[in-house]
Amino acid sequence: MSRIYASHKQLVCPGQVLAIDLPGNTNCYREGREIIAAVKGQVRVQGKSLKLVPLAGPYIPKVGDVVIGVVIDLFNGRWLLDINSPYYCTMMGEEVSKNPLHEDLKSYFDIGDILSMRIAKVNEVNEPIGVKPWKLEGGCIINVNPRRVPRIVGKKKSMLNLLKEKTGSKIVVGQNGRIWVKGGRMEITIDAIKTIERFAPTSGLTDRIAKLLDAHLRGEK
Amino acid sequence: MSTKEIPKLIDDKGIRIDGRKKDELRPISMEVGVLARADGSAYIEWGDNKVLAAVYGPRQLHPKFMQDPTKAILHFIYNMAPFSVDERKRPGPDRRSVEIGKVCAEALSNVVLLEKYPNTVIDVFVEILQADAGTRCVGLTAASLALADAGIPMKDLVAACAAGKIDGEIVLDLKKEEDNYGECDLPLAILPRKKEVVLLQMDGSLTKEEFQEAFDLALKGCLEIYEKQKQALLKSMEVSEDS
Amino acid sequence: MDIEAYLHKDYILSLIRQKRRVDDRDFEEFRPLAITKGYVSTKADGSAHVALGNTKVVVGISIELGEPYPDKPEEGVLSTSAELRPMASPYFEPGPPREDAIELARVVDRGIRESGMLPLDKLFIEDGKVWVVYVDIHVLDHDGNLIDASGIAAAAALSETKLPRYEDGELIKGEYQGNLPLNGIAIPVTTIRIEDELLVDPCLKEEYAQECRLTVTTMDKNIHSMQKGGGHGSLKPQQVEMAIDYAFMHAPQIRKEIEKA
Numbered sequence: 001m002s003r004i005y006a007s008h009k010q011l012v013c014p015g016q017v018l019a020i021d022l023p024g025n026t027n028c029y030r031e032g033r034e035i036i037a038a039v040k041g042q043v044r045v046q047g048k049s050l051k052l053v054p055l056a057g058p059y060i061p062k063v064g065d066v067v068i069g070v071v072i073d074l075f076n077g078r079w080l081l082d083i084n085s086p087y088y089c090t091m092m093g094e095e096v097s098k099n100p101l102h103e104d105l106k107s108y109f110d111i112g113d114i115l116s117m118r119i120a121k122v123n124e125v126n127e128p129i130g131v132k133p134w135k136l137e138g139g140c141i142i143n144v145n146p147r148r149v150p151r152i153v154g155k156k157k158s159m160l161n162l163l164k165e166k167t168g169s170k171i172v173v174g175q176n177g178r179i180w181v182k183g184g185r186m187e188i189t190i191d192a193i194k195t196i197e198r199f200a201p202t203s204g205l206t207d208r209i210a211k212l213l214d215a216h217l218r219g220e221k
Numbered sequence: 222m223s224t225k226e227i228p229k230l231i232d233d234k235g236i237r238i239d240g241r242k243k244d245e246l247r248p249i250s251m252e253v254g255v256l257a258r259a260d261g262s263a264y265i266e267w268g269d270n271k272v273l274a275a276v277y278g279p280r281q282l283h284p285k286f287m288q289d290p291t292k293a294i295l296h297f298i299y300n301m302a303p304f305s306v307d308e309r310k311r312p313g314p315d316r317r318s319v320e321i322g323k324v325c326a327e328a329l330s331n332v333v334l335l336e337k338y339p340n341t342v343i344d345v346f347v348e349i350l351q352a353d354a355g356t357r358c359v360g361l362t363a364a365s366l367a368l369a370d371a372g373i374p375m376k377d378l379v380a381a382c383a384a385g386k387i388d389g390e391i392v393l394d395l396k397k398e399e400d401n402y403g404e405c406d407l408p409l410a411i412l413p414r415k416k417e418v419v420l421l422q423m424d425g426s427l428t429k430e431e432f433q434e435a436f437d438l439a440l441k442g443c444l445e446i447y448e449k450q451k452q453a454l455l456k457s458m459e460v461s462e463d464s
Numbered sequence: 465m466d467i468e469a470y471l472h473k474d475y476i477l478s479l480i481r482q483k484r485r486v487d488d489r490d491f492e493e494f495r496p497l498a499i500t501k502g503y504v505s506t507k508a509d510g511s512a513h514v515a516l517g518n519t520k521v522v523v524g525i526s527i528e529l530g531e532p533y534p535d536k537p538e539e540g541v542l543s544t545s546a547e548l549r550p551m552a553s554p555y556f557e558p559g560p561p562r563e564d565a566i567e568l569a570r571v572v573d574r575g576i577r578e579s580g581m582l583p584l585d586k587l588f589i590e591d592g593k594v595w596v597v598y599v600d601i602h603v604l605d606h607d608g609n610l611i612d613a614s615g616i617a618a619a620a621a622l623s624e625t626k627l628p629r630y631e632d633g634e635l636i637k638g639e640y641q642g643n644l645p646l647n648g649i650a651i652p653v654t655t656i657r658i659e660d661e662l663l664v665d666p667c668l669k670e671e672y673a674q675e676c677r678l679t680v681t682t683m684d685k686n687i688h689s690m691q692k693g694g695g696h697g698s699l700k701p702q703q704v705e706m707a708i709d710y711a712f713m714h715a716p717q718i719r720k721e722i723e724k725a
Binding site: 070072082084112114140141142143178186187 | 478
């Protein structure tokens with residue numbers, strides 16, 4: 001019989017037993033019948049199942065993620081990018097060229113270029129392949145805790161749309177904690193994003209940010 | 222003038238030179254998340270010890286040939302600041318620091334889920350800013366909090382504490398004079414949930430029975446330390462609602 | 465390639481061109497300064513912890529008996545060293561001090577030495593015996609301007625350092641005979657140049673975009689040491705003057721903070 005010991009929204013430490021006889025969970029480990037927290041995080045109980053939401057940790061790329069990377073090397077018809085992860089991302093020349101080994105790939109993307117990409121594959125040692133590159137020029141990149149990215153995007157992109165609407169900025173959010181902002185009222189956009197990051201676990205955040213943006217736009221801050 | 226007289230470390234009522242009873246820990250305070258740059262950090266004041274631990278990682282490991290495709294490698298660097306001890310210590314690792322780094326790395330490598338991050342390195346740095354015996358236990362305790370702070374997956378926290386023998390009595394958590402003039406020092410580190418031993422060293426002289434008593438006492442100390450670790454870690458996770 | 469620096473540089477530049485700083489300070493403003501004297505008081509003879517914004521440095525002072533230098537037989541010895549601990553930045557590696565740590569130690573040392581804030585002749589005990597004052601800088605968290613944070617921590621530590629008791633040719637550990645004699649407090653103030661603008665007390669992100677820096681150490685009304693570093697950029701003479709003005713502007717307030725702490 002499954003039993004959940006932790007309560008909804010409870011904060012837990014590694015080593016705390018959360019439940020017995022439940023299926024495994026990414027941020028927990030199983031020992032016998034017990035499900036045990038492996039990281040510091042917040043428990044979310046949904047009916048008979050639970051999830052452990054980690055509060056920190058490295059960004060490990062997942063298939064489908066949009067990430068923002070910096071080209072740090074190119075060789076053998078491919079690029080290598082830093083994606084704010086312990087693992088570099090590879091992008092094959094075939095993404096943009098029909099003959100990558102014989103073309104000068106620098107003409108497409110050179111070292112130092114900032115690209116947004118989608119992760120198409122991740123191998124068994126966590127190494128990702130990126131596809132559908134889009135060069136990000138101008139604007140600026142800010143870093144946030146990758147764990148806060150879902151809050152910055154919001155349910156059904158509600159928070160992100162609020163930001164775009166009010167500030168007029170172009171915003172590309174990378175799951176790897178890098179966010180590109182260009183145009184519009186950039187300092188306001190950046191300030192709002194940093195505020196969301198700081199207060200992510202609290203409730204009523206969307207309203208709070210809407211008020212903050214309005215105050216900025218009225219010139220009060 | 223002759224050498225300093227060896228003080229009596231424990232009186233007939235079982236009270237030690239700092240007023241503690243045999244099974245009492247020194248005053249301890251812990252804080253998690255104290256450094257801005259490191260991925261995880263913790264600071265502990267334990268008696269007169271002042272110890273800072275920080276974690277970077279997992280991150281790229283260079284040179285590449287040292288990478289392990291099945292798991293992350295954990296490095297532990299223990300360093301004493303020159304001003305941390307009575308006679309200024311020259312900067313740089315000495316043999317004692319290297320050994321402590323090794324046994325602590327082994328302790329943490331047991332508990333961190335290294336297989337999740339192949340080909341990477343997890344760097345743990347412990348700085349002793351002020352030393353007063355038991356620094357490897359304080360360092361390991363702080364390091365485990367720093368790893369948890371960094372969100373690195375682990376089976377459990379690691380709680381460490383030492384026991385020893387002074388004037389023939391088995392006592393918990395030696396301070397400097399007790400370590401210098403006592404008859405034994407036994408540092409222990411465990412995974413609190415299942416009481417698994419991940420670090421065990423001993424120097425001095427104990428009978429089998431004395432060892433058992435010292436081990437049990439150190440274990441009890443570790444469990445008390447674990448409660449404090451949990452409190453400190455949970456406190457660091459709370460978000461204040463102020464703006 | 466320092467990815468962090470690379471990603472932030474353009475943003476910092478765009479802010480500077482709007483006459484703004486990333487943390488909303490004025491160009492000549494210091495970050496919040498928190499000084500704790502006697503941070504490690506049981507073993508060190510003097511110490512201080514300084515937090516300058518998020519930069520954190522601990523300085524410990526150890527005083528030992530030693531021999532004077534042969535060319536200065538009636539003077540004590542001042543020895544300053546710095547370690548950029550690997551916990552302070554992902555780019556600091558363990559190992560012996562390299563050029564950044566060495567420059568840091570020598571700049572802080574010059575400030576103390578050239579100002580005469582620590583009168584070495586007062587550290588003479590008797591023939592062949594003097595006090596050796598070790599100033600050990602331990603950088604724990606790097607968010608820019610390590611020089612000022614370290615110099616302020618060193619000055620604060622020295623200001624509360626006690627001289628060990630000396631009796632019958634021996635240092636009596638744990639017992640003291642008054643404070644280290646000081647003539648004043650020397651304070652370094654660092655200004656950086658980004659394009660045509662001068663900024664005081666750079667945070668790390670601003671250091672990514674800096675062309676160069678100038679550190680000016682003053683005590684009372686005199687300049688005692690200067691160091692241009694932190695990049696290939698050049699400075700116009702009037703920019704050098706401004707950096708000096710900034711140093712005189714900030715030093716008295718910082719001195720007050722040290723005294724109050």
